[in-house]
Amino acid sequence: MSTAHLHDVIVVGAGAAGAAAAYHLSxxxxxxxxxxxEAMPRRKPCGGGMAASVQRWFPFDLTPAVDQVIEQxxxxxCLDDPVTAVLPGDSPFWIVQRSRLDHYIAQQxxxxxxxxxxxxxxxxxxRNDDHWVVESGGHRYTSRAVVLADGSSSRFAGxxxxxxxxxxxxxxxxVEVEAEVKEPSTARFEFGLVRHGFCWAFPRHGGYSIGVGSFIGKDPVDADAVLDQLLPSLGLPADAGLRQQSPLRVWDGHYPLHSAAGAVVVGDAASLCDPFLAEGLRPALLSGVRSAEALHHYLNATSQRQAGQALANYSQAMREQWGESMAWxxxxxxxxxxVPKVxxxxxxxxxTAPQRIAQILSGEMGYGDIAQRVIKRLLFQRS
Ligand SMILES: Cc1cc2nc3c(=O)[nH]c(=O)nc-3n(C[C@H](O)[C@H](O)[C@H](O)COP(=O)(O)OP(=O)(O)OC[C@H]3O[C@@H](n4cnc5c(N)ncnc54)[C@H](O)[C@@H]3O)c2cc1C
Structure with missing residues (x-):
């Protein structure tokens, strides 16, 4: 086994979260x-819906990774009773191709x-004395800090x-389907066909990113039965597309995302994904950016106390800027x-709801801003 020279940071996983951390640290x-x-650019099952507001975290232009701009x-x-909301011009929503976005940020x-x-x-x-040792393919790499960005199936966070x-x-x-897209600037969310969740159809270049998500309970969703109904409503054959089942870690409580010895966890590995709407890209990028800021201070710290505080600030920032909204x-x-029908x-x-959802997805508002009214309305079933 060969030992390569010491790095400041080893980032494990070059998805959105890992690539964002690697960019800011470099x-x-x-x-x-x-x-x-995997071999980059790698495939990643994902709807690719992302608020354009994430651009503020990067000095380079993200639009080369954008496939569609969503306007409504x-x-x-149950494919009926539609509500259409035009998104405000100041909260645009993008559809990105994950293979492109993640590779693009990694290239930056x-x-x-x-x-x-x-x-x-x-x-x-x-951890070996004062440094980390990561083994891969018969090589041993060493670093002062590590970023765990290995996604929902993370084997290292635990x-x-x-x-x-x-x-x-x-x-x-x-499900990825190649097709002619009828309304390229409309994203669809269907709530009645999935028992404890929803399905979506996002337009992208030359087709749709379609998905079925279920958020509470342990019963497996019969995604084929849902898709049998959803796909024809888009003018597609019921059996179109390649289907891929993916586990998705969702936010389920506040936990430390750092260790005093210089390890941090980001993105899906840190269970940051929104448990209501499955939004995972924005927290993945946010955690990449915030962890890089914290590690920068950790690596430059002049005392152990300063170093420990720098990393504790990362867990605290993610709690304040993401976790508190997710608790709601x-x-x-x-x-x-x-009670999805209610x-x-x-x-x-x-x-006002579609506007609120757009504001939540863009980060202008958190769930805390609407939660008490929404929960009261649902529990007491009054409008
Ligand atoms: C079907 C589906 C649809 C979704 N749609 C949306 C959406 O529309 N909008 C949205 O915001 N979110 C969506 N999400 C959530 C979003 O995809 C995730 O939250 C996001 O991918 C998290 O990024 P990540 O970088 O943390 O993890 P990942 O993108 O999973 O990246 C982890 C990387 O780590 C690598 N890796 C794993 N193990 C190792 C290892 N041992 N060594 C080195 N590398 C390793 C993997 O190969 C992978 O490249 C969706 C999720 C699913 C499953």
Whole structure:
């Protein structure tokens, strides 16, 4: 086994979260190694819906990764009873192709000085005296800090005791369909066909990203039965597209996302995904950015106390800037998905609701801003 030279940070996983962390760390002058299990650009089952507001976290233009700009959102209940909302011009919503977005940010990291090794799964991560040792493909890499960005199936978050020790999973099935898109600037959300969740159809270049997500309960969703109804409503054959089942860790409580020895967990591995609407890209990018800021201070700290505080600031920032809204999002999900028909009538069909959802997805508002009114309305079933 060969030992490579010491890096400042090893980032395990070059998805959205890992690539964002690697970019910001390299741009701050740190020596970064990204280890990615798959060949880049890699496929990732994902709807690709993302608020354009994430652009503020990056000095480079993200639009090369954008496939469609969404101008309106249509909600339905059992493919009927539609509500269409025109998104405000100041809260645009993008559809990105994940293979492109993640690779693009990783390339920006490389341009800023990071080293990317794809087809290189991390096999073990251990603390050895004052540094980390990561083994991959017969090589041993060493660093002062590590970023765990290995996604919803993370094998390292649990063993390093970072994030939620008992992750909760939503079930999600993704379908990519090549087709002529009729309304390229409309994203659709259908609430009545999935028992404890919803399905979506996002237009992208040359087709649709379609998916079925279920957020509470352990019963598996019969995604084929849902798609049999959803696909024909888009003018597509009921059996169109390649179906891929993906586990998705969702937010389920506040947990430390750092260890004093210089490890942080980001993105899905940190269980950050929104438990109501499955929004995982924005928190993945946010955690990449915030963890890089914290690690920058950790690496430059002049005392142990300063170093420990720098990393504790990361967990605290994610709690304030994301977790507190998600705590309310989880409560809304628990009430809404138990009585979804009432939820649709009293929640989604309200004239102000689509605007609120757009504001939540863009980060202008948190679930805390609407939760108490929504929960009261659903529990007491009044409009
Ligand atoms: C069907 C579906 C639809 C979704 N739609 C949306 C949506 O429309 N909008 C939205 O905001 N969110 C959506 N999400 C959630 C979103 O996809 C995730 O939250 C997001 O991908 C998290 O990014 P990440 O970088 O943390 O993880 P990932 O993108 O999963 O990246 C993890 C990376 O780590 C690599 N890796 C794993 N193990 C190792 C290892 N041992 N060594 C090295 N590398 C490793 C993997 O190969 C992968 O490249 C959806 C999720 C699903 C499942």
């Amino acid at each position: 741009a701050s002058g740190h020596r970064v190694l990204m280890l990615e299990a 959102v249509r909600f339905t209940w 990291a490389v341009a800023a000085g990071a080293e990317l090794m794809d087809r290189s799964p991390a096999e073990s991560i251990q 063993s390093l005791e970072l994030g939620n020790p008992r992750p909760r999973y939503a079930s999600a099935v993704a 999002g989880r409560r809304i999900a628990q009430v809404f998905y138990r 939820g649709y009538q009293l929640g989604i069909k309200r004239p």
